[in-house]
Amino acid sequence: MKQLTSTEWIAHFLASDPPRSKSLVVTIFGDTVAPHGGTVWLGSLIELAAPFGVNDRLLRTSVFRLAQEGWLVANRDRRRSSYSILAQALPRFERANRRIYAPLEINWDGNWTLVMAAGAAVDAPVRAALRKELLWEGYAQFSPGVFGHPAADSAVLAELLARTGARQQVFACSAAALPEVGARALPELVAEGWDLSDVSAAYEQFIAQFSPLLALQGDAVLEPQQAFVIRTLLIHAYRRVQLHDPMLPVELLPEPWPGARAYELARTLYRSVQAASEQHVMAVMRREDALAPDADAAFYQRFGGLE
Missing domain, CATH: 1.10.10.10 (Winged helix-like DNA-binding domain superfamily/Winged helix DNA-binding domain)
Incomplete structure (x- = not known):
């Protein structure tokens, strides 16, 4: 050719x-x-x-x-x-x-960033804007109002929450697995989320x-x-x-x-x-x-x- x-x-x-x-x-x-x-x-x-x-x-x-x-x-x-x-x-x-x-290449430290925006406390327009922005940033929605990412940038998340007006309406935290409690295989969770x-x-x-x-x-x-x-x-x-x-x-x-x-x-x-x-x-x-x-x-x- x-x-x-x-x-x-x-x-x-x-x-x-x-x-x-x-x-x-x-x-x-x-x-x-x-x-x-x-x-x-x-x-x-x-x-x-x-x-x-x-x-x-x-x-x-x-x-x-x-x-x-x-x-x-x-x-x-x-x-x-x-x-x-x-x-x-x-x-x-x-x-x-x-x-x-x-x-x-991003290496994982075993922690997850979780954003919880469930319930009537989150205004409908804010919830829609937040969902759109979080999905664009690579978060997965694991259940209604619960989003997670294993390698999130906290500064980016803070800017995103401020821009969408959601900072006072959601709860964000860092969480790690409890090995002796949860046993679901990670590949299954990843395949379901992304x-x-x-x-x-x-x-x-x-x-x-x-x-x-x-x-x-x-x-x-x-x-x-x-x-x-x-x-x-x-x-x-x-x-x-x-x-x-x-x-x-x-x-x-x-x-x-x-x-x-x-x-x-x-x-x-x-x-x-x-x-x-x-x-x-x-x-x-x-x-x-x-x-x-x-x-x-x-x-x-x-x-x-x-x-």
């Missing part, structure tokens, strides 16, 4: 699995704009999105909707507009970044889509724009899978777990394209703003460290 060049691979990917414009803008803000101060001129954003087939009209509609939804804020300077990550949305971007760029089949299949699909980039022929040096497109498609696809991963400890995952291979692939490819892609980002951003900042120090800590 003929090995695709980077140009052919990009064209095939965009034809077969084109990203939705609004979701792509979120990826560009999280992966590209955030490390450069969190603000970008609309003209630069239009230019960054153009190689993905997102035209001016679609781009403007997407940022308008994201501003309405509380992700972005628009800024006016005479006849020009820029968009920034809204301060209230920063924790969500930062939380997503920690999940995307940090190693997947259906990992879709996440596993999505990781395998990600690996199949992006593995060909490891062996590109005739592309000793990628053009900066091509590197940016590959980097963005990589993170867009990986984010789409990884943010549905409940992030269970390795001791509770089935073996072999494809998430570990997907992370290694994402890390290898990201490291290989990030330098050239940053050349494109800076060229585009500085056409609109000569003082656009370089990527911050946190950017170079992604995936265990970038050159």
Whole structure:
């Protein structure tokens, strides 16, 4: 089978699995704009999105909707507009970044975080919002109003409870098994709480889509724009899978777990394209703003460290 060049691979990917414009803008803000101060001129954003087939009209509609939804804020300077990550949305971007760029391996200390939101004390709108957010964070609902996770981040939980208005209406605690009392096998409990089949299949699909980039022929040096497109498609696809991963400890995952291979692939490819892609980002951003900042120090800590 003929090995695709980077140009052919990009064209095939965009034809077969084109990203939705609004979701792509979120990826560009999280992966590209955030490390450069969190603000970008609309003209630069239009230019960054153009190689993905997102035209001016679609781009403007997407940022308008994201501003309405509380992700972005628009800024006016005479006849020009820029968009920034809204301060209230920063924790969500930062939380997503920690999940995307940090190693997947989490070891279990035997404790569970439990959130109890049962009974009439929890208002119905709060209960609905809380359930949605907890499930998005990877918690399982073991019974009505009782959620649990074996590797929860307490700071993330505190922020989630405050954001949903549930802090005064629920009880959260850390709990450990009583070995001499409860005897149900953990694999059964995990299988009941989390259906990992879709996440596993999505990781395998990600690996199949992006593995060909490891062996590109005739592309000793990628053009900066091509590197940016590959980097963005990589993170867009990986984010789409990884943010549905409940992030269970390795001791509770089935073996072999494809998430570990997907992370290694994402890390290898990201490291290989990030330098050239940053050349494109800076060229585009500085056409609109000569003082656009370089990527911050946190950017170079992604995936265990970038050159």
